Amino acid sequence: MTFWDHLKPAKRAPVATEVKVAEDQKTLVLTWNDGAVTRITGQKLRGQCPCAECVEEWSGRRTFDPSSIDSQMKIIEVAPVGNYALCFTFGDAHRIGIYHWTYLRELSAPAP
Numbered sequence: 261m262t263f264w265d266h267l268k269p270a271k272r273a274p275v276a277t278e279v280k281v282a283e284d285q286k287t288l289v290l291t292w293n294d295g296a297v298t299r300i301t302g303q304k305l306r307g308q309c310p311c312a313e314c315v316e317e318w319s320g321r322r323t324f325d326p327s328s329i330d331s332q333m334k335i336i337e338v339a340p341v342g343n344y345a346l347c348f349t350f351g352d353a354h355r356i357g358i359y360h361w362t363y364l365r366e367l368s369a370p371a372p
C-alpha cells in the first residue's frame with residue numbers, strides 16, 4: 261500500500277436501478293447500478309428497520325429481537341424517499357423506517 265493508493269476515487273455509492281417486490285410480497289428484489297441483483301426478505305427488512313421506534317437513538321440498541329419477526333412478513337408497499345432511500349409499509353402496518361441504498365445493499369444477499 262503506497263501513499264497514492266489512498267488517493268484513488270472512492271467506490272461509487274450503490275444505487276438501485278430497479279426495485280421489485282416478489283409476487284408473494286415476502287421478498288424485495290433489487291437491481292443495482294453495478295449490475296448486481298440482490299434480495300431481502302420482508303422478515304429481514306422489518307427486523308432491521310432503522311427508525312427511531314425500532315432502534316434507541318442514544319444507544320443504537322434495537323428495541324425488539326429481530327428473530328421475533330414473523331417469517332411470513334409481507335412488504336405491502338414500497339415508496340421512494342428522494343433518490344437516496346426507500347420507505348416500506350410492512351404487513352404489521354409499520355412504515356416509518358427510511359432505508360438508504362447503502363443500508364439496503366448491506367442487508368441484501370446476492371440473488372441465486
Ligand SMILES: [Zn+2]
Pocket residue numbers: 309310311312313314315354356357
Ligand atoms: Zn421501525
